Amino acid sequence: MDEKAIIAALSALAQESRLRVFRLLVIAGPAGLPAGQIAEELAVTPNTLSFHLSHLKNAGLVAVRRDGRSLIYSARYDQARGLVDYLTEKCCSRTPCCD
Template sequence: MQTKDVLAALAAIAQETRLAIFRLLVQVGPGGMAASRIAEQLDIAPSSLSFHLKELSHARLISSRNEGRFIIYSADVDVMNGLIGYLTENCCGGVPCGPTGCGPDTKST
């Protein structure tokens, strides 16, 4: 992942409503959710929702597809994993991380 892409993704989710939208879409999984259901679930006005969805799409954190007369949005797990990978790429000086932290001293016994 390029630094500019990482910055765009972090900037997109550094806002309360967009973070809530992204987290909701991660929770619902690859099937995604219609924009109207997102608005209903998070109590967001449709005009505001459109703006936030555009920002998340621009950052490539979500994708959309048409299903009949609905637009279905879903989190882009590959981009999310790329972002996490970029942020943890050099974690712990190259020592593999375990569930409780970095390095051999933090592994549970």
């Protein structure tokens, strides 16, 4: 991931509701969840959820697909791994601190 993508991802996750949505989608696995179920589980109004999902999607952290009349959202694990890898790629390169 390039630095602009990293900044966008961190910015999207730096908000309580978006972080909760992303974590719920990670728990849900690759099958994802319909928007209505996300709203229900997190007690968020649909229009507020739509706003947050849009931020996560624009940051590349969430994918969406249509299933009939439902929109199914899922975490983009490749992007999440890229973010973690970027943050830890030079871990302990100056001092030995971890394996």
